[in-house]
Structure formats: structure tokens, C-alpha cells
Amino acid sequence: MIEVKNLKKYYGKNRGIENIDFQIKKGEVYGLIGPNGAGKTTTLRILIGLLKQDEGNIFFDKYELPSDNKEIKQKLGYLPGEVNFYGEMKIYDFLQFNKNFYINYDEKYEKYLLETLNIDTKKKFKELSLGNKKKIGILQSVVHNPDFLILDEPTNGLDPILQQKLYEIIELQRQKGSTILFSSHILSEVEKICDRVGIVKEGNLIKEFEIDELKDYSIKEIYLSNLTFINDLNKYNHKRIKDNDYLFKIKNKNLKIFFGILSKCSFDDIKIDRPKLEDIFIEYYK
Numbered sequence: 603m604i605e606v607k608n609l610k611k612y613y614g615k616n617r618g619i620e621n622i623d624f625q626i627k628k629g630e631v632y633g634l635i636g637p638n639g640a641g642k643t644t645t646l647r648i649l650i651g652l653l654k655q656d657e658g659n660i661f662f663d664k665y666e667l668p669s670d671n672k673e674i675k676q677k678l679g680y681l682p683g684e685v686n687f688y689g690e691m692k693i694y695d696f697l698q699f700n701k702n703f704y705i706n707y708d709e710k711y712e713k714y715l716l717e718t719l720n721i722d723t724k725k726k727f728k729e730l731s732l733g734n735k736k737k738i739g740i741l742q743s744v745v746h747n748p749d750f751l752i753l754d755e756p757t758n759g760l761d762p763i764l765q766q767k768l769y770e771i772i773e774l775q776r777q778k779g780s781t782i783l784f785s786s787h788i789l790s791e792v793e794k795i796c797d798r799v800g801i802v803k804e805g806n807l808i809k810e811f812e813i814d815e816l817k818d819y820s821i822k823e824i825y826l827s828n829l830t831f832i833n834d835l836n837k838y839n840h841k842r843i844k845d846n847d848y849l850f851k852i853k854n855k856n857l858k859i860f861f862g863i864l865s866k867c868s869f870d871d872i873k874i875d876r877p878k879l880e881d882i883f884i885e886y887y888k
């Protein structure tokens with residue numbers, strides 16, 4: 603369990619975060635989403651002990667930050683937005699070095715990750731491409747089977763195959779019982795791997811959603827071409843695209859009545875789009 607209560611952090615006079623509050627259960631994947639500058643990275647950096655909060659409490663199970671930093675570090679995995687280790691070190695040497703930090707270092711899992719991620723251990727870190735650096739970061743963040751896994755924009759710079767592998771590793775960690783927190787802009791990935799999301803805006807956590815609830819909450823976009831528009835349709839959110847072509851945005855709960863009205867109209871064609879998460883989030887970002 604990760605519990606964050608009324609977290610506040612200022613950089614001098616600049617607002618980092620104002621009030622961030624959430625709880626993540628064991629085995630749950632929680633996504634922090636928000637526009638640039640909202641305060642996601644600040645929140646994650648406080649949680650990994652890199653920054654100290656001005657106010658608020660953080661608990662990792664029975665341990666509290668910052669006082670139990672040492673105990674928490676053993677149980678924590680972190681993948682930063684930009685992975686940077688010692689440039690001159692060969693990956694093989696880096697893995698030996700990293701092993702020394704963790705009581706629960708899992709050599710079998712290391713082997714699995716090296717194979718799955720196709721990592722060349724003979725290269726120096728500075729010789730790797732961005733995506734290959736990230737692979738080392740992914741391995742390093744999970745190889746000690748952390749109880750808590752924190753990922754900052756994890757798929758940034760990854761090709762689709764590697765993204766898929768990362769999703770599989772996150773799923774594996776979830777099955778092992780890790781509590782997982784990550785930040786993201788990519789709503790399709792949030793939808794795919796999160797159980798819950800928190801929306802951060804201007805330093806505040808303004809809304810939480812269960813992913814399933816979010817889907818119910820969504821609207822359908824309905825395009826109708828050559829529609830004979832009748833008055834009853836006026837009360838629904840609509841836009842005239844051109845001539846007699848219309849786009850309606852209908853909440854799921856109103857669909858039945860809407861189609862009832864539509865049955866009295868004539869039209870040439872209908873297209874119904876899946877709800878777009880972007881539209882929902884943009885409402886909150888505004």
C-alpha cells in the first residue's frame with residue numbers, strides 16, 4: 603500500500619505541488635496523469651526520497667517517508683523519465699554493482715529480463731541508444747522484486763515492441779503483488795494498464811477515476827450523414843459538420859432515448875466512435 607496525504611512542495615516561491623492525496627492498494631496499478639508542469643514528477647521524486655516535502659505524509663505499508671527512507675529503498679523500484687547511469691561502465695559491471703544494493707536481488711529474474719529485453723551486457727552505458735538505456739532502467743527497477751514500483755513516463759522513447767514488453771513486465775510485477783504508480787501523458791496506455799487514475803492539475807489532485815468507471819462515464823460520438831433534423835434532437839450536444847451531416851456527443855446513459863428519437867428521422871449513414879479518453883481529460887485540464 604502507498605498512501606500520500608496532503609503533499610505540498612514549493613521550489614522557493616514556485617509551486618511544485620499544492621495538495622496531492624491518494625492511496626494505492628497492494629497489487630493495484632495507479633496512473634498519475636496531467637499536463638506538463640502539473641506536478642507529477644515532483645510527486646514521484648518526493649516518493650522516491652529524492653526531494654523532501656514541505657508538508658504532508660507518505661506511507662509505504664508501515665514505513666513512513668522521510669524517516670524510514672533506508673527500509674523503503676530496499677522495497678522500492680524506480681524508473682526515471684530519463685535513464686542515466688555511469689557512462690563508462692559496461693552493463694555487465696553495472697549489474698554487479700547494482701546487485702550489491704539489494705537484499706532481494708533476484709539473479710534468475712535478472713537472466714529472464716536480460717533475455718526478454720534483449721540486453722547486450724558487453725556494451726558501455728554511454729554507447730547505448732536511448733531505448734537501450736531505458737531497457738537497463740527497466741531491469742534495474744524490477745530485478746529486486748520491489749513491493750513498490752514507481753515509473754515516470756515509462757514508455758517515453760520506447761518502440762512499440764518494447765512498450766509491449768514493458769506492459770508485460772508491469773503485469774508480472776502486479777501479479778507478484780507490487781503496488782505500482784506511474785505517470786503518463788499517453789491515455790491509451792493508461793486505459794490499458796491502470797486500475798485507477800488520478801488527474802493532477804496545477805499541483806492538485808483534482809479527480810480520481812476507476813478505469814471501468816471512466817469508460818461508463820464516456821460519451822459516444824455519433825456521426826449522421828444527410829440527416830433530417832427534427833426539433834427533439836436540439837437538446838443533445840451536436841455540431842453541424844456540413845450541409846445535413848451532424849456530429850452528436852451523447853452520454854452513454856442517454857443513448858437509448860436518443861436512438862428512440864433518431865428512429866423518427868431519416869439519414870443515409872451512421873458512424874459511432876469509441877469514447878476518446880482525451881476528450882474527457884481535456885474537460886478536466888481546461
Ligand SMILES: Nc1ncnc2c1ncn2[C@@H]1O[C@H](COP(=O)(O)OP(=O)(O)OP(=O)(O)O)[C@@H](O)[C@H]1O
Pocket residue numbers: 613616617618619636637638639640641642643644645
Ligand atoms: N527544480 C525546480 N525549480 C523550480 N521549479 C520547479 C523545479 N522543478 C519543477 N518545478 C516547477 O514545479 C511545477 C511542477 O513540475 P513537474 O516537473 O513536477 O511537473 P510534471 O507534471 O512532471 O510535468 P512534465 O510532464 O512536464 O514533466 C512546474 O511549475 C515546474 O516549473
